[in-house]
Amino acid sequence: MAQEKATRSLGLWNPLGEDFFSPERFFREWNSSPQRTARLAPAVDVSEDSNAYHVTVELPGVKKEDVTVEVHEGVLTIHGEKKSEREEKKDKTHWVERTFGSFSRSFTLPSTAVSDEMKASFKDGVLAIEIPKKEQAKARQISIK
Numbered sequence: 028m029a030q031e032k033a034t035r036s037l038g039l040w041n042p043l044g045e046d047f048f049s050p051e052r053f054f055r056e057w058n059s060s061p062q063r064t065a066r067l068a069p070a071v072d073v074s075e076d077s078n079a080y081h082v083t084v085e086l087p088g089v090k091k092e093d094v095t096v097e098v099h100e101g102v103l104t105i106h107g108e109k110k111s112e113r114e115e116k117k118d119k120t121h122w123v124e125r126t127f128g129s130f131s132r133s134f135t136l137p138s139t140a141v142s143d144e145m146k147a148s149f150k151d152g153v154l155a156i157e158i159p160k161k162e163q164a165k166a167r168q169i170s171i172k
Contacts, residue, residue: 067109067130075160080140082156084132088125091149096156098142104133105154139163 072083084105086094094107111127136142141159148155 067126067128069105069107069130069132071132071134073134077160079160080137080158082134082154082158084154084156085152086149086154087152089152094149094154096145096147096154098136098145101136101138101140101142102133103136103142103145103156103158104131105156106131 069089070085072081074081074083082103082105086107086109089107089109093110094105097104097106106129108129109127136158139160141161144159146157
């Protein structure tokens with residue numbers, strides 16, 4: 028009996044308070060965290076070389092047919108939607124960090140961009156856009172007389 032009583036009194040010491048690790052507190056704080064209200068905004072890399080500007084957009088879980096690329100008055104806009112495919116009735120979800128919903132990213136193109144010749148490709152959840160550059164007028168030297 029004495030040994031049984033000693034075993035029951037052993038437990039983890041929690042210096043942060045009795046309810047720090049309780050599921051109720053965990054879920055309450057997680058549901059109100061800033062990340063839960065964040066908008067879906069895919070990561071974008073923009074680079075250039077001597078011939079073109081390159082825009083690479085990470086779109087994991089997004090299908091090609093759910094993405095549109097538009098150029099209007101010198102602004103490149105990428106629209107899309109990431110759809111949730113799980114059924115709520117069957118799952119007992121405890122944690123969801125993946126974001127679902129629509130997104131839109133816009134970028135002002137430089138004056139040297141030739142948007143009429145722009146090309147886009149989509150492979151393995153990555154959208155790659157190539158925007159050619161105009162031929163720059165080469166500086167010429169003027170002789171002084």
